Amino acid sequence: xxxxxxxxxxxxxxxxxxxxxxxxxxxxxxxxxxxxxxxxxxxxxxxxxxxxxxxxxxxxxxxxxxxxxxxxxxxxxxxxxxxxxxxxxxxxxxxxxxxxxxxxxxxxxxxxxxxxxxxxxxxxxxxxxxxxxxxxxxxxxxxxxxxxxxxxxxxxxxxxxxxxxxxxxxxxxxxxxxxxxxxxxxxxxxxxxxxxxxxxxxxxxxxxxxxxxxxxxxxxxxxxxxxxxxxxxxxxxxxxxxxxxxxxxxxxxxxxxxxxxxxxxxxxxxxxxxxxxxxxxxxxx
Numbered sequence: 280x281x282x283x284x285x286x287x288x289x290x291x292x293x294x295x296x297x298x299x300x301x302x303x304x305x306x307x308x309x310x311x312x313x314x315x316x317x318x319x320x321x322x323x324x325x326x327x328x329x330x331x332x333x334x335x336x337x338x339x340x341x342x343x344x345x346x347x348x349x350x351x352x353x354x355x356x357x358x359x360x361x362x363x364x365x366x367x368x369x370x371x372x373x374x375x376x377x378x379x380x381x382x383x384x385x386x387x388x389x390x391x392x393x394x395x396x397x398x399x400x401x402x403x404x405x406x407x408x409x410x411x412x413x414x415x416x417x418x419x420x421x422x423x424x425x426x427x428x429x430x431x432x433x434x435x436x437x438x439x440x441x442x443x444x445x446x447x448x449x450x451x452x453x454x455x456x457x458x459x460x461x462x463x464x465x466x467x468x469x470x471x472x473x474x475x476x477x478x479x480x481x482x483x484x485x486x487x488x489x490x491x492x493x494x495x496x497x498x499x500x501x502x503x504x505x506x507x508x509x510x511x512x513x514x515x516x517x518x519x520x521x522x523x524x525x526x527x528x529x530x531x532x533x534x535x536x537x538x539x540x541x542x543x544x545x546x547x548x549x550x551x552x553x554x555x556x557x558x559x560x561x562x563x564x
Contacts, residue, residue: 280377280387285361286417287323288379289316293356302354309346309386313376316360317390320374324412325422325471327500333397334473335406339372343391350385352378358385364413370394370402372413412472423477423506425513426468430461436468436476437494444496451553467513469506478506482514490518492528511541519564526564532556 282288297308321328332338352358358378365375371393378386394405416422426433445451464481471477480495492514497507518526530538532549535558539545543560550557 280361280375280384282359282361282379282382285363285377286419287316287320287362289319289360289362291315291358291360293352293354293358295354298354304352304354304356306346306348309348309352309378309388310344312358312360312378313344313362313374313388313390316362316376317374320362322501322504323422324416325477325501325504325506326412326473327475327477327498331471331473331475332409334475335409336396337394337403337406338397339392340395340400341390342371342393343389345389347387348385349387350380350383352380352385356380364417365389367405367410367413369404372405408473415472423469423471423509425509426470427513427517428466430464430466433466433468433479434461436470437466437479437481440468440476440479440498441494441496444499445494445553448499449553449555455553465514465517467510467517469510477501478510480507480510480514482517485518485521485523488522488524490523490526492518492526495528495534507537508541515562515564524564526562528560529557530560532558535560538562 291312293304297304299305318328358380361377361379363375365373371391374390374392376388376390377384393402395402412422426436441456445456446453460483461481464483466481467479468476469478478497481493483491483493492511495507495510515526528538528543529552535545538560541562543562545558545560547559
């Protein structure tokens with residue numbers, strides 16, 4: 280196997296705690312590397328692992344793991360762990376993993392999971408929906424689908440995610456979260472292939488050609504997967520298509536770098552909104 284055989288990679292740098300006196304990675308840590316990569320693989324599928332698997336009535340349990348050592352990783356090496364779903368049986372799922380340093384293969388591994396009842400750990404058939412997601416991803420299919428529409432059309436998808444992120448996670452008062460603007464906005468909701476919302480945002484009516492984007496939310500366990508990029512891009516395109524010339528938004532300071540990468544610039548000083556530090560940002564269309 281080489282790098283071209285993998286769609287998904289997890290990057291990591293070897294830490295001091297993972298090496299022996301010769302600065303060589305201790306052999307048992309490679310299983311940890313593969314397990315870490317599998318966890319990130321589920322995020323690449325836009326699937327919150329526990330919620331998604333338990334929602335289908337099962338969970339995955341490791342029944343076999345094997346490693347084949349080709350060469351050693353050293354302290355401070357930058358490694359890329361290639362991970363792929365190799366095959367799916369009636370109740371088993373087999374993952375192939377390879378630890379790469381550049382193009383060099385250091386370790387090959389195989390992880391065999393059995394899909395089973397979470398309580399009894401009794402095996403059961405892999406659900407068709409999960410088969411379709413895994414095989415589709417390996418064949419290059421998209422793992423998400425974006426919807427643009429009115430609050431009436433998308434409220435049942437957007438509202439639970441906004442409640443989860445803003446009210447439950449960040450402690451925003453419900454009275455501040457829900458306002459009269461929702462009914463006037465264009466809403467964007469990104470869903471995974473199970474139909475569950477993973478990111479959302481809204482575009483308010485423009486004023487003198489200036490549009491405002493707000494309520495940008497991404498499911499906590501899936502952040503860092505560029506899901507917010509897709510929502511923001513869709514809302515900016517919607518603003519551009521209706522003739523707006525500029526986008527304005529109030530970004531939480533923790534998200535400022537995200538918007539800078541999208542071409543926004545900061546203007547003004549930090550201010551408080553919903554008891555959190557914000558900064559105003561703008562972007563020309």
